[in-house]
Amino acid sequence: MKIAFVQMNCVFGAVDRNLFQASQLMDSKEADLYVLPELFNTGYQFTRKDELNSLAETIPSGLTCQMLLKIAARKDVYIVAGLAENADGKFYNSSVLIGPRGYISTYRKIHLFDDEKLWFLPGDMPFRAVQIGDLKLGLLICFDWIFPEAMRSLALDGANIICHSANLVLPYCQDAMVTRCLENFIFAVTANRIGAENRGNKSLQFTGKSQITAPDGTILVRGSSSAQEVGVAEIDPLLAWDKNITGRNHLFNDRRPELYKLR
Amino acid sequence: MKIAFVQMNCVFGAVDRNLFQASQLMDSKEADLYVLPELFNTGYQFTRKDELNSLAETIPSGLTCQMLLKIAARKDVYIVAGLAENADGKFYNSSVLIGPRGYISTYRKIHLFDDEKLWFLPGDMPFRAVQIGDLKLGLLICFDWIFPEAMRSLALDGANIICHSANLVLPYCQDAMVTRCLENFIFAVTANRIGAENRGNKSLQFTGKSQITAPDGTILVRGSSSAQEVGVAEIDPLLAWDKNITGRNHLFNDRRPELYKLR
Numbered sequence: 001m002k003i004a005f006v007q008m009n010c011v012f013g014a015v016d017r018n019l020f021q022a023s024q025l026m027d028s029k030e031a032d033l034y035v036l037p038e039l040f041n042t043g044y045q046f047t048r049k050d051e052l053n054s055l056a057e058t059i060p061s062g063l064t065c066q067m068l069l070k071i072a073a074r075k076d077v078y079i080v081a082g083l084a085e086n087a088d089g090k091f092y093n094s095s096v097l098i099g100p101r102g103y104i105s106t107y108r109k110i111h112l113f114d115d116e117k118l119w120f121l122p123g124d125m126p127f128r129a130v131q132i133g134d135l136k137l138g139l140l141i142c143f144d145w146i147f148p149e150a151m152r153s154l155a156l157d158g159a160n161i162i163c164h165s166a167n168l169v170l171p172y173c174q175d176a177m178v179t180r181c182l183e184n185f186i187f188a189v190t191a192n193r194i195g196a197e198n199r200g201n202k203s204l205q206f207t208g209k210s211q212i213t214a215p216d217g218t219i220l221v222r223g224s225s226s227a228q229e230v231g232v233a234e235i236d237p238l239l240a241w242d243k244n245i246t247g248r249n250h251l252f253n254d255r256r257p258e259l260y261k262l263r
Numbered sequence: 264m265k266i267a268f269v270q271m272n273c274v275f276g277a278v279d280r281n282l283f284q285a286s287q288l289m290d291s292k293e294a295d296l297y298v299l300p301e302l303f304n305t306g307y308q309f310t311r312k313d314e315l316n317s318l319a320e321t322i323p324s325g326l327t328c329q330m331l332l333k334i335a336a337r338k339d340v341y342i343v344a345g346l347a348e349n350a351d352g353k354f355y356n357s358s359v360l361i362g363p364r365g366y367i368s369t370y371r372k373i374h375l376f377d378d379e380k381l382w383f384l385p386g387d388m389p390f391r392a393v394q395i396g397d398l399k400l401g402l403l404i405c406f407d408w409i410f411p412e413a414m415r416s417l418a419l420d421g422a423n424i425i426c427h428s429a430n431l432v433l434p435y436c437q438d439a440m441v442t443r444c445l446e447n448f449i450f451a452v453t454a455n456r457i458g459a460e461n462r463g464n465k466s467l468q469f470t471g472k473s474q475i476t477a478p479d480g481t482i483l484v485r486g487s488s489s490a491q492e493v494g495v496a497e498i499d500p501l502l503a504w505d506k507n508i509t510g511r512n513h514l515f516n517d518r519r520p521e522l523y524k525l526r
Binding site: 110122123126147150153156172175176178179180256258260 | 386388519524
């Protein structure tokens with residue numbers, strides 16, 4: 001199967017424009033699964049609660065999900081996309097998994113970064129992988145990468161591919177995804193933003209370099225730091241089932257939870 | 264304080280020679296804490312049980328520990344060193360922490376790699392950090408690196424510095440230590456072997472590139488791939504106490520164990 005990151009610039013508050021960009025980019029290269037950045041439709045830096053009231057959407061009835069549902073059905077593909085969720089007046093930094101036959105699931109970002117804590121509630125549902133035909137997908141958002149427990153939870157739950165929507169501003173994550181994939185023997189698609197966003201007194205520069213990483217840590221595709229682009233890798237996701245990394249080492253069975261102190 | 268890796272070649276079974284080499288290397292550069300490779304005194308590839316019977320030592324009464332105790336007292340330093348342990352006929356791939364006033368503790372490798380499972384029992388004691396004055400040390404051995412739970416357990420138990428004795432043959436660990444240190448905001452000293460070891464029908468080439476890594480992922484020193492050398496970094500280990508990586512993010516308090524699935 002072909003898996004893809006959609007690396008794009010986003011304009012804060014310009015939802016129609018951002019949806020159009022994403023749609024055009026997805027049409028520019030064929031894939032079976034597209035991963036879009038965190039908060040790809042709204043932009044990143046909220047500065048007032050009323051911005052959330054007007055921009056955050058109900059899942060899946062809001063505009064963004066409805067448009068993604070149409071694209072997924074038309075193209076017969078799966079899409080993972082980050083967006084601001086309005087759940088009866090509670091706001092989450094979420095991502096949705098949408099398939100050709102409809103809405104599938106939502107992940108609410110569990111580890112919020114910095115100012116996000118001013119606007120969003122942290123995710124309230126456990127990490128779980130989602131079955132899609134023969135394989136399982138796991139959703140992560142941006143800063144989740146720094147907590148090894150996040151991808152580990154999804155991998156132990158059977159995920160073959162991690163769909164990682166991001167708005168990265170620091171240089172560490174892309175290299176760290178090599179370790180994350182190796183330690184779980186799993187695929188990962190990190191879809192990052194590019195460009196700058198100036199809001200209030202803060203200017204953020206997003207680092208691009210979106211990346212598809214293989215279970216053995218190979219970087220299959222890495223985007224540039226400044227161009228809108230779709231990166232595609234053709235993979236066999238079932239490779240990630242076999243955690244035997246030597247004749248005598250199984251990455252998961254070799255774990256010794258009784259000797260860890262993780263509370 | 265100054266922390267150091269001792270990167271050395273080891274000759275299988277030549278304990279006296281290996282101890283002498285290690286001693287000479289430690290005398291070549293000043294430090295407060297030296298970390299030696301895994302199984303530095305015996306070499307790595309055991310091929311028969313009787314080799315273990317003759318080479319594995321009781322801790323701390325065996326020859327290797329007794330010599331390390333003398334060096335630590337003479338130099339007024341701490342030493343972490345990997346060696347084969349004989350505990351009443353049970354064999355472990357262990358490392359010892361020895362201080363200027365005597366023997367302190369043993370760590371028995373919890374995650375055995377490949378053929379090691381033929382000769383050693385896996386560690387049977389939980390990961391725990393060891394208090395040394397103002398700071399805490401955590402011991403890991405080689406393949407433990409691929410399990411994020413290992414360093415996480417030690418970091419959550421308060422370790423400032425990970426002393427990582429290794430006999431690495433694959434190219435992944437050194438870069439992964441950047442991620443390990445970042446995710447735990449902790450120092451790490453990886454002491455690796457160099458050279459080849461031919462035993463039975465197997466030849467292993469050890470990859471060197473021993474490394475001292477800072478909590479922000481900076482590689483403070485990295486050794487060559489083929490020379491015996493001592494790498495030293497001057498650090499403030501107390502830096503690792505403060506896990507606030509942004510004004511609103513504490514690496515440990517932000518963890519959400521209730522949402523992880525780690526069994």
